[in-house]
Amino acid sequence: MNDLSGRDLHKFRLWHMEEHDINKMSLRHQMCSLRVFLKWAASIEAVPPNLYDKVMVPTLSPGQRQRDDMLEADAAEAVLEHLWKFHFASREHAIIALLWETGIRLGAANSIDLSDVNVDDGYIRLVHRPEEGTTLKNGKSGERPVAITDELAEVLRAFVEHDRADEVDDYGREPLFTSCYGRLSRTGIRRAVYKTTAPCFRDAPCPGCEDDSDTPCPESVSPHAIRRGSITHFLTEDVPTEVVSDRMNVSRDVLEQHYDRRSEEVKLEQRRGYLENI
Numbered sequence: 001m002n003d004l005s006g007r008d009l010h011k012f013r014l015w016h017m018e019e020h021d022i023n024k025m026s027l028r029h030q031m032c033s034l035r036v037f038l039k040w041a042a043s044i045e046a047v048p049p050n051l052y053d054k055v056m057v058p059t060l061s062p063g064q065r066q067r068d069d070m071l072e073a074d075a076a077e078a079v080l081e082h083l084w085k086f087h088f089a090s091r092e093h094a095i096i097a098l099l100w101e102t103g104i105r106l107g108a109a110n111s112i113d114l115s116d117v118n119v120d121d122g123y124i125r126l127v128h129r130p131e132e133g134t135t136l137k138n139g140k141s142g143e144r145p146v147a148i149t150d151e152l153a154e155v156l157r158a159f160v161e162h163d164r165a166d167e168v169d170d171y172g173r174e175p176l177f178t179s180c181y182g183r184l185s186r187t188g189i190r191r192a193v194y195k196t197t198a199p200c201f202r203d204a205p206c207p208g209c210e211d212d213s214d215t216p217c218p219e220s221v222s223p224h225a226i227r228r229g230s231i232t233h234f235l236t237e238d239v240p241t242e243v244v245s246d247r248m249n250v251s252r253d254v255l256e257q258h259y260d261r262r263s264e265e266v267k268l269e270q271r272r273g274y275l276e277n278i
Contacts, residue, residue: 001046006054009034013056031057071197071221071229073236076100082202089158091177092196095189097155098124099223102146103230103248105137106223110186112176114160119153132171133183142249194220231255 016030038052071079080100083093098109108126111134116125123145128136136142148156160176169175169183177184198217200206206219221229227248234244245252 001041004047004051006051009051009054010056028058031055069221069225069228070232071100071226073229073233075197076226076229076233078202078204079197083196089155090163091159092192094155094159095177095192096196096226097152099193099226100230101148101152103227103234104146105227106186106189107134108136108142109177109189109223110134110183111136114174114176117156117160117176119157122150122153123147132173133169138249144246144249146247190223193223193226197221197226
């Protein structure tokens with residue numbers, strides 16, 4: 001703490017932006033929290049008095065308070081169809097199919113062990129295990145069983161039998177998604193998503209793509225965009241908001257403010273359908 005400088009704060013901000021699946025609003029919350037902490041640290045002389053002023057907090061316009069990047073349902077269908085035909089039960093196929101159907105967060109996907117997957121009964125159990133290196137965003141309250149379809153169960157069963165690397169993590173657990181080092185990292189999952197959601201991956205037109213494996217294709221999307229698309233798709237298919245809220249572990253207020261991307265016209269027609277049945 002005594003050696004902390006403005007340069008360190010700037011490096012932390014850049015690292016947070018580059019290494020994490022974080023939007024501008026989330027970054028603002030993180031930087032504001034850091035600023036409050038440094039102000040407290042200055043009060044006990046742990047850091048220079050004005051160090052907190054050096055924290056760069058992003059400013060947001062009203063329109064930026066909601067992020068619009070989302071994997072549309074038709075794009076998700078195209079990605080999954082390509083994976084089913086040409087990369088069936090690959091690690092990438094299993095990741096994309098899981099994220100789209102369940103709408104779970106990146107950290108939740110990273111936390112899943114083989115023992116959490118029950119393909120015979122059609123569900124995956126999400127468990128918060130901070131003492132063993134994997135966490136859920138909402139902690140113990142985020143623990144829940146998530147139902148899966150027979151189709152996803154088939155993909156996961158085939159992936160585990162034929163493509164999954166038989167590795168354990170640093171705690172002796174058997175992760176669902178592995179690399180040669182053990183549990184596949186969140187960054188590894190994110191890279192798989194960027195790779196497979198790029199139109200060029202399925203030989204579709206890809207404007208602005210630099211064909212550089214180290215640079216994400218500008219047309220690809222993040223895991224969080226898949227989650228937003230999945231939630232919107234469930235709502236568009238008339239799945240009740242309460243069911244989506246429970247399944248995706250997100251409050252109704254947050255769901256409506258940050259995840260629901262249905263147009264007003266779609267909402268209107270859905271309401272009309274209910275009224276016609278009265």
